[in-house]
């Protein structure tokens with residue numbers, strides 16, 4: 465599963481960058497998460513591990529907020545877009561960091577991509593100093609103005625490897641948590657662009673190869689029109 469996620473993101477750099485240029489969505493999520501994390505950290509954000517740094521969108525935000533940021537990702541291609549920060553190609557489940565070595569671990573739209581979040585959360589707890597904070601953001605989906613799920617009409621779910629509630633449970637197993645929902649207005653075209661990212665098209669068509677799944681997602685969503693609400697769940701955890 466993890467090798468597939470890595471290959472999917474290795475093939476997603478251009479489409480990911482195009483989506484972010486148009487929507488700024490991951491920048492917004494990282495900014496909101498950085499504020500929540502700063503509020504909950506005992507002594508501010510010293511060193512932050514940007515866990516699942518991708519092309520560095522969240523890294524740029526944490527670099528503005530924290531004294532030091534370490535960008536970590538499983539995808540070499542995504543990570544190679546980051547230039548100015550310490551970079552580590554590694555898996556959440558085996559962090560190449562010493563015990564109690566960072567003040568914050570930020571999973572901006574990344575923890576829901578692991579099949580068993582409990583292992584990653586245990587690793588986050590291990591590397592956090594006392595007084596530190598962990599933050600995670602995970603997708604809840606897209607909704608019409610009447611509150612119905614956009615994908616209902618297609619009789620298909622846009623599903624993550626890990627359900628958001630499983631991610632919350634994993635964090636609550638190690639930390640004292642607080643949580644909430646962030647809502648963004650978005651358009652049909654942005655939902656299409658999101659699913660033009662090969663790693664995201666895998667949410668709809670995991671069994672097809674990269675080109676085929678992007679084509680199928682485009683076809684599926686071609687009739688979508690109007691404005692929608694995209695919802696993201698945030699979770700902050702502090703050691704108990």
Ligand SMILES: C[S@@+](CC[C@H](N)C(=O)[O-])C[C@H]1O[C@@H](n2cnc3c(N)ncnc32)[C@H](O)[C@@H]1O
Nearest residue numbers: 473490516517518521522537538539555556574
């Ligand atoms: C949706 S991107 C988010 C990137 C970035 N945080 C941002 O705000 O743009 C998720 C990233 O998590 C990484 N990822 C997924 N599973 C991982 C794992 N097990 N270990 C490390 N990184 C992982 C992916 O390679 C991908 O770059």
